[in-house]
Amino acid sequence: MGWPLVRLGEVAEQVSRGEPPVTGTDYRLLGVRLWGQGAYERETIDGSETKYATLYRVETGDIVVNKIWARNGSVAVVGPDLHGTFGSSEFPTFQTNNARLLPDWFRLFTLTKDLWDQCDSFSRGTSGQNRLRPAKFLEIQIPLPPLAEQQRIVARLDRVAGLVRARAEAAAAMEADLQAMLAKAFARCIDAAPRRPMAEVAPLIRRPVEIEPDGAYPELGVRSFGRGTFHKPVLPGSEVGTKKLFEIAPGDLLFNIVFAWEGAVAIAQPADTGRVGSHRFLTCVPEPATATADFLLFYFQTPEGLQRLGEASPGGAGRNRTLGLKKLETIEVPLPPLETQRWFDRLQAKARQIRDIRAASARDTDALIPALLHQVFGAGDRAA
Incomplete structure (x- = not known):
């Protein structure tokens, strides 16, 4: 797109909100999925149940990195639902300069192969323990359009992603209805059958x-x-x-x-x-x-x-x-009689045809967001 590449350290900094865990106090622990699939709440523990002397609180908009698995895209931006959760020292946290970099712009960037490859190249250590040090994470380069352009693109992709999710939810509901229909038809077929x-x-x-x-x-x-x-x-x-x-x-x-x-x-x-x-x-x-x-x-x-x-x-x-x-x-x-079985088999065949059509449509739909990310960031995204 012709946007300048900016070192992340120019538009973000590491933040540390450390708290010593207190026995009798609950702590919601944070996890980060691979390949840019976001953060999630792992579990809630009592302060006495952790081996860490310090836990680090995260806030909405923070960038959180899993040091060991960053090379596999374990980087996320914290959403409002995870505000106030905690991570260990293995999950360094960064705050963006919102006057230059929107957290949601970086959220899109976490879905790209460009980021994953950079995290991989900066990770060091023994096999299986290739950690990404916070200072190296800030060396990552990110395409940075003007703030208004970031807002426009984020809004556009989020709108498309919402439509994709709605379609997936509708497909899941239709699949449940289809399976229920087959189950009822099968029950009628075997009713009183020897x-x-x-x-x-x-x-x-x-x-x-x-x-x-x-x-x-x-x-x-x-x-x-x-x-x-x-x-x-x-x-x-x-x-x-x-x-x-x-x-x-x-x-x-x-x-x-x-x-x-x-x-x-x-x-x-x-x-x-x-x-x-x-x-x-x-x-x-x-x-x-x-x-x-x-x-x-x-x-x-x-x-x-x-x-x-x-x-x-x-x-x-x-x-x-x-x-x-x-x-x-x-x-x-x-x-039941063989003809009854064959009738039900024909019903199953029609259901499979419907599923095949949906699956083909879902593959096209699933490719939409990666294609848009490729168009936006140029470096492409990880193939599904």
Whole structure:
């Protein structure tokens, strides 16, 4: 834009509002998210619960820096909701000269790759502990238009950001309505429907893979919470060892036995052709005249279905909860007429189309603010 680059130390200075913590007094502690995503309230503690001899109060408009993670964009401007919160000495605070630099202008700058790269270049220390010293932070250069121009651009981008947030909130509300509609339709479909065990409805099918030392075996993974499959790196045959691998075919109802209890169930897609899984991935194939994979998958994502998977996965939390094969085979699933299942699958397909359209629109919308930041600051922003 042709604006002059100004050293931050010319338009801001470090401030210190230190207070020794007092037992019996509550202190709201501040945190700073990465990549310019702002500050937040971490927790409230009693003065006796901190190891720091001094806590530092922040005020609205302050710039706060996380010394260790500044190189990853952990820099923020304090909003009114965080006025009066506290940070440790790891969070140095700076105050701008509002006659030359608006705090909100710097807030926009925290979203740019230019700032992150400068913080990274000034950070020093051992690996994982590359701190940014306050004096070095003040060496950062920032594009500085006239105050009126700062105000105009901030107002424009904040207005656009508000529209983007409103759109995201509306999309979330529509998604909730869509999911509620599907849940009600599914409940009608299975009302009074007979139930049969998975061993009869969708028996386990194993397709052992013969391992060649010079072979390559691309693995498939299953995300939790019904978020589908994903591709793992290719596993060289020489590294398979004693692990058994099994072929996965499109249309398989696939269970990750370690995390099935939290919805790690998916249908293998055409793009997953040729992928393999270890013994931890169970492939069930619905009987074509009895059930559809889409219908069964929806059931296993309902509260009842997740409860059944949880009951079939004994043990403690996390990796200690493993879905038992025999227990999976005994889970009784609702089985309305095949045509009813196919009707519901068509309803799901329409819902997926709507979601795909929304997702494409959301990607375009999400790119709007970064594009505007790039236009304003020139140096660009971090790709999402």
